[in-house]
Each structure stands twice: as structure tokens, then as C-alpha cells.
Amino acid sequence: MDSIMIRLLRLILAAFVLIGAPVAHAERVKDLGTFQGVRPNQLTGYGIVVGLAGTGDDSIQYATEGMKGVVSRFGLTLPQGVNPALKNAAAVLVTADLPAFSKPGQRLDVTVSALGKAKSLRGGTLIMTPLRGADNEIYAMAQGNLAVGGLGVSGADGSQVSVNVPSAGRIPGGATVERAVATGFDTAPTLTFNLSEADLTTALRVADGINRAFGDKRASAVDAVSIAVNAPQGAESRIMMMGMIENIEVSPADAPAKVIVNARTGTVVINGAVKIHPAAIAHGKITVSVNESPRVVQPAPFSQGRTATEQSSSISIDEQKKPMINFKGGASLADIVKAVNAIGASPADMVAILEALKQAGALKAELVVL
Template sequence: MKRLLKATTRIPLILALLLGAVLGQAEPLRVKDLGKFRGWRQNALVGYGIVTGLAGTGDSPTNAVTRQTMANVLSQFNLTVPSSQVQSRNVAVVLVSATLPPFARVGDALDVTVTSAGDARSLLGGSLLLAPLKAANGQIYALAEGPLSLGGYRYDANGNVVQKNHPTVGSIPNGAKVEVAVDAQILGPNHEMTFVLADADYTTANRISEAINRQFGAGTAFAKDAEGIEIKLPDGQRNQLVGFVAKIENLHVEPDRRARVVINERTGTVVSGGDVRISEVVISHGDLKISIANYNTASQPYGVWGTGADVRTAIVTNTTVDVSEKNEPGFLAPGANTVTDLVQSLVKMKTGTRDVISILRAIKAAGALHADLVIQ
């Protein structure tokens, strides 16, 4: 019998994604794609409820929370049942969550997510009883109810289990109705607004304020810091707030960006802006290959006639270790080069992704990579 074990450090190139090939040709973007107005936010709602109608897959009778919840529900209908007498497995206690948009009117529908909070095996076929949804301030903003929609199932009998996906999490499309209206307030008491950048940058903030001043007049906006742009509502626009905000959102500005190279060593991914510069540097990266081979051979006794207790065939294992390193030529990166040029050259040399990652880290350590190196 022959076993051959080989280990090698050569890994194929998985992905090298290069964004933006030419320096200074960034496409202008709308202001609304760069951030949002302060006060424009979604709010999380959460509630507690009970799912009924399960086919014996609900919480176990030993779950005290489920028994107490059912006793409380029945008491609302003038039925007094001690919690110790509730033994049904057709119900399950759940947590209900939804997202309240910045603008919501009474009667608007929200999507609801329902998750099991007990030891139920499956919520398949269940229906959520009316459950209030509260915000962080403790006020009820919506009511949720309806049949659950699951993307899976679970059936078990006599120790056999068949399960698909996750049967203890479900959803109710349009399952909640808004009971209290909300309105995002983006206008301050002195008729001012603040536009907040998603990525704080002084240059981008200054360009946005200049674009607004060119459109609506000097003094309308100023960059307060790298993240916020203060905007004063002109007197002639106070009755046309929606139109004024829409005009600001549709202004086109060329954002500035920081030079950055993102590396994910787990997946072997390299993402970089195409204009990330590399100073003149010499790169020499060896290709180390290690091979370990085990050979099993049988040793037969020769010259021995007959049989005996000490006469038998022996198995001998021979191990060989081979270490080889290719003396490939180094790579010289001339001045004013980019990560795009470097990676393209390494790809042509059939360099593995993890070797590219090692090279980029070494270039950064040498001070020749003029960008932030982000390792995930």
C-alpha cells in the first residue's frame, strides 16, 4: 500500500477587485447618496406575544413563562385558570420586532419578524395573537397579528427528525398596523438643518457646502466639521421645505476619498482603489513548496524454511521530506506606480492571492504603500 501526502503553499487567485482605474476621474454623486439629514432615522419596535395553533410543536408544559402567559390571556376573557393547569403544547411565547420608518401614518402596514422565546420546536402553522409593539420610550406605536410565514419546517417521530432551514423564526408581511403617527423633524427651531455625511471628510463637507451656496446663495450653508453641514432655510423657501430639500439632495458633488486597501485573509480577497500609489520598491517573494511522502512496503523473510512464532511479514514505513524553493526573479515597482499595476503584474505571474496579500503587507511595512491597509 502506498500513501502520498503533499502540502504546498501555492493557493490559486480567488479574487482581486480593483475599483477606479484612473486618478482624478471620480464620478460626481448626488448629495443624498453621501449622507442624510439629521433627524431622518428609523426606529426599532419590539413586543412580546404568543403564537397559537401549533401542531404539538410549541413550548413544553414545563415552561413556566408560557403557562403564565396563557393564564393571563384567558383572564382577559373572564376565565380564571391557574397557570399550573395549562399543559398545551400548541402555543409558544415569542418576541416580535418591526422597524418604524421616519414617516408613518396611522394605519400604515409594517413587516414583522417573530422569533421563539421558549423551547418550541417549530412555529409552522401558527398564528400570532394581537401583540403591542413598543419603542425605546415605552410607548406603543403599532399592533401586530396574523398567520406566520416560515421558510422551513421540522417534523419528528419515533426519534427521526426532518428539518429544513430554521423553523423557530417566522415573518408576517404587513402584519403590524401603525397606531401612532410619527414625523421626522429635520428642521431646527431657528429654521436650520444639518446634513450628516456617512463618511466624515473635511474636503467632501466643504465641497457640499460650496455647491449649496452656488445654488441658493452665499451664506446658505457652511461646513461645521468633517461630518456635518449646517444649512439655513431661506425665507422664500419656508413654505416649500420639501422642494428645497429635494433640490439639495439632487446636487452633484465629487466626493473625496481616502486611499485604502482592504484585505480579507480568510477569503483571499483584495479590494483597492485603482489610484492608490506605490513608491519605488523592489519586491522578491519566494515560492516555497514542501512535499511529504510516506511509502509503506512489506518486508518478506528470505532463506527461512517452515513456520514459527517469530517468523512473519513486517510492514516498513519510509518517509521522505522534499523542500524546494524556486528562485524566481524579483519584481521592481518603478516610481509613480499604483496598486492596479502591481496586482495586474502579479496576476500575470500567476501569483496566489495570499501571496499578493503578503506582498502588500510587506510594501506597507516598508513605507512604500501610500494608503490605509485594512485587514479583515
């Protein structure tokens, strides 16, 4: 009976050990980075928005020149030296992202932003605008009615009220793809997977995960970012392999110890990997107050004296005494936060404390000041 109880206790203890053991957090490969060449491309265009209710660019030169270019498409030529008032039109910049593998005929969302002094684009219509890539080639054409979430109202006395940003808007599905971008993934000698964040350990683990999934040595870590994968020729075979690789689960390496300090806002962020070596911190605050109480001194009657002002100053010093905090070796993030709260340190004081710990060699972490 005793042996059965002992075995049962051992099983219970083993179960508690398994439950309490830390479990590595696994992530899909597709959440850690992207394949080289499979990325969006930025498109930009210059166009004209018409149909505005008197909130356009008026007679700004680049707006009038843009309008002349628009009307010239329909065979209309404005007389030399004539610049029409364009209160109902505005010069704009049009931007869009061309996703990877986009094909001609697909629709893109575009953002339209006023280039000049247009007060609002509400109610406007974008005239057909070519969108160009970094190689100056046209990849899409944009046109349509703007959806503007902002509102601007002005009075005769010059007072203005704006809600959000009325000089920018969007056109959902406002552009049509005219040309596909060649990715080259199907003809490259190897496929390259690039991590979003450089880490040697994570790169090795991704390569090892790919090799274990396929049962061979087709993947190898080139550096802290890139993993080269030997792939068969042909788009269909490579797409099938890329889809399988993206769904492989890998446990990424722990983030390096970092302390992020925003000196402008006083924000301090400390990740869980930060440790403190043995150190002692004393934090105090001295407040010096100077009070000036001038008083008027009158001369004696029938004397030749003059009324004067006599200065009277009082200086007081208030020193707040704070206890010294002793950090033992291997102090964790919770210990740091608890200790700093105990001495009543503000975010600005915490920045000074962390910098001092870094200089003393007790803070083994990268201190990043934004």
C-alpha cells in the same frame, strides 16, 4: 486651403481632448447622507403565536406565562399551578422599523422569530402584540397570520430535514402605527445634513453646492460629517427646502486609498486609489516532503533474535523559483494585479506581500485586516 485644414485639425484634436478628459461623477445629495432626525426607529415586542400544528414550545415557562397574559385579557384566569401544554403555541419576538414621519393608522411589515424551542411557525397566527421603542413607549400594535418560507420535517428516529428557517416569518402590513415620532426638524434652529461617510472634502463640496443652488451662504460644513443649513421656520418651508437640497448634484471626493484583507476567507480588495512606490518583490515557495518507508527485518534461522521494524526515511526539498517583480513609481491597481498574477501568488500570499510592502513604506494606503 492649408489654413482651413489646420483649423479643422485643431477642432478635431480639441474634440478628442474633450472626449478623453475625465468627467467628475456627480451624485445627488440624498444619496450621500440624511437629515438629522429624519430616520427610522426600531420597534420590538414580545408575543404569542398560536395555531401551530404541534410545533410549538410545549410547556416552556415563558410561553405559558405569556399565554396566561393573553387569556387574562378576556377575563379567563387559569387555576394556580396549572401550566397547560402549549404544543400549538410559541413565544416569539416581534421586530419592525418605524419610518420617519409615520402617522397613526399606517401599516408596517413585521418580522416574527421564535424565542424558545419551537420547531416551526408555519400556519401560526400572531396574537395582538404591542411594539415598543427605545423609550419603552408603545408605537404600534401587531397581529396577523405569518408567512413562513422555511420548512422543517422530523422522523421518529430523530432524523430532521430543514429548508431555510422555519422558526421565523413575516407579516406584511402586520402592524398598525398608534403614535407618531416627533422629529423636531421643523422647530430646530438649523437643519443638519449628516454624510454617510466622513470626508472633509465631500462636506465642503455639499455646503458649496447648497450655497450655489440658493445663491447665498446658508450652508456651512461643521465637521467631516455634518453640514449646518440655516432654514426658515415652519414645516412647509423646510420640507420644500429639504426636497430641493436632496436633488442637488455634487461630485464627492475620491475614496482614500485602502486595501481590505479578510484573513479568514483570503479575500483581498484593492480600490483604484492605491499606488505603489518603487519596490521589488521576489516570491518563492519551498515544499519539504518527508516519506517514511518502514520495513520488517527477520532474524537468522535458529538464532535467538526477534523480528524488528527498521525505519527508512527520505526527505526531498522542492523550491519553486519565481522571477523578481520590479514596481516602478506610481504603479496602479492594474499593475499590481498583473504582477501578482505573473508570480502566481495565492490570496494568502498576496496578504503577506501587501503587508511587506506596507512595512517597507512602498504601499501608501490604509491596510485593513478583517
